[in-house]
Amino acid sequence: MLAARFHTFGGPEVLRVEEVPWPWPQRDEVLIRVAASSVNGSDLRLRSGSGPISLTVRRPYTTGLDVAGTVVGVGPRVTAFMPGERVFGLLGHGGGGAAEYVTVPQSRVAHLPDALALAEAAAVPLSGLTALQALREGASLHRRPGARVLIHGAAGGIGSFAVGLARHFGAVVTGTARASKLDFVRTLGADEALDTASLDLTRGGRTWDVIFDTPPALxxxxxxxxxxxxxxxxxxxxxxxxxxxxAATLGGPGPRFAAVRTQERSSDLAFLARRLAQGDLRVPLDRTFPLARIADAHRHVGGPEARGKTVVLIGSDSPSQNRQ
Incomplete structure (x- = not known):
């Protein structure tokens, strides 16, 4: 089968689409015929070898943390999925999504509603889970109706999902982005969009109940x-x-600090799938690229014009008419 891998750290040019051995599901794993996988900031850091995340990489490494496709095989302990079912999931830092087939533990996978296209579903897992867990668990936003929320980096993958989720929880949302992306932030549902170039949060001229720093840069x-x-x-x-x-993490008076570490939970994926199916949340899909152009997809995500999510189309289940 084909997979996008890199053998050395570097820029997008180190990515190669190569023949690799076919995987086979073990114990509680499902074998997925991949339709699409998205490109996240974590993919760029893993590929470039920057930051502590790169210490987890064993090369050659198959990129892609998100996956959407169809189950074609199951391990002997799988109880929740059957061949032929459409699913999406988060693979973790082990990667493997940018390939024609991949095996995933069933605890990291959820069923897809019929209304959600596989190309859109591939954009959801890492960014959607991070936004959901940050707002619901880190900020307890579901218990703060009417909260004023500032989402810093609202035009990015995590930020664009966070805008929709914050609105779902009943918040009044302010999103920040560079000037050229403010209209995009408004289309996501933000009540207000502010230019990051003129934003100064050190003066305390106005306050928010929640500040979600998605890049992170604050x-x-x-x-x-x-x-x-x-x-x-x-x-x-x-x-x-x-x-x-x-000190703020340990409690006490005054504002609190919280950090999100994304968990690959199928129950949270199912929550996101329901919100998408019911129209409470939408996928901020920016561009799609075929697997052969995955290096271009990485360049786009790392460039100044990227907004929302970029998806790599892989299998025959993907709509070729969406390719850029």
Missing amino acids: DFARVRASLAPGGVYVTTQPFPLRPAEL
């Missing part, structure tokens, strides 16, 4: 003045904690 100590009493700052960068962040 500093808890510096934005604390912009948090309401009892407010919470949630970041996707959990470590290392600075003294102010550690």
